[in-house]
Amino acid sequence: MKRVLITGAAGFLGSHLCDRFIKEGYAVVAMDNLITGDLKNIEHLFPLKQFEFYNHDVSNFVHVSGNLDYIMHFASPASPIDYLKIPIQTLKVGSLGTHNLLGLAKAKGARMLIASTSEVYGDPDVHPQKEEYWGNVNPVGPRGVYDEAKRFQEAMTMAYHTYHGVETRIVRIFNTYGPRMRLNDGRVLPAFIGQALRGEDLTVFGDGSQTRSFCYVDDLVEGIYRLLHSDYAHPVNIGNPNEITIGEFAEEIIKLTGTNQKVIYKELPTDDPKKRRPDISLAKDILNWEPQVMRAEGLKITYEYFKSLTQEDLHKKEH
């Protein structure tokens, strides 16, 4: 049985990866310090003998006994309000955490895949974003703690690949949504659906003309699974190229939820990217991958998930 270490396993994406690897017949070693994650996302896996969980901060030395075939490094605060609240931990997990895990990969002879992000392109002046684009990031702006940690993470990963011959994979993930997102993590989809469910107005930042391209989580996991098993060591965009303005997205959520609330406008956060859409020709070419789930379908499933949460979850304030 192949054995995979998944960091950030109690988070949104990490928990879906745990499910996928268990389904594929792997033994899963899950690791998380629960700083933004929730054990509820993986508790259904606890009874399985091929599933282990360790509560550990991967910015500190990481020890795993036994063999490891793969490491998936997904630990990191990921939503703007999270990484603005815990900026130093965000920088540490992208840099020190990545270094620790690359060291572990080298020691175990494991292949390591890192979760990078479309944020490495910053506020892009190339559209759509191709992997060759180097980005437009403000290192000292509020988002710099996340963007630069991820850029450093990519550089460190490539160095281990080049200088130590570690097998590495880099996925640049574009905005992904689905069940198990935290309702109060501040990202636009849970923010809008949470507001609709609580009977509050929907807060659009700026004039709503900025764009994003939303990918359903199952599509993302499929792309990542294929990338891990490919032989391609350079960064690969995985995301859904179907682009929408945030203003239009608010209208879609109003329709989906049937809320009587309206849109209100708030200040645009500093350095908020004006547009974002992945060019996925590389993923199509080398992984034979493209998204399958239309936004209408993915949003319906996600809305059902949020509706199933308790009133306590719905009204929980940020930690």
Ligand code: NAD
């Ligand atoms: P999330 O906040 O739901 O999950 C992150 C998990 O990492 C949490 O469970 C958290 O407790 C854990 N974690 C954070 N710091 C840790 C540390 N030092 N040690 C151990 N565990 C730690 O976020 P997510 O959306 O699931 O994102 C997962 C990864 O994917 C992140 O690396 C993020 O940068 C990347 N990513 C996500 C998206 C997206 O749209 N969801 C887009 C681009 C990149």
Ligand code: UDP
């Ligand atoms: N946004 C918004 N209202 C909210 C939360 C976010 O208009 O309540 C906007 C945000 O300014 C950004 C977009 O939605 O332009 C996506 O934000 P998110 O935090 O989900 O992710 P980002 O892509 O910015 O990392």
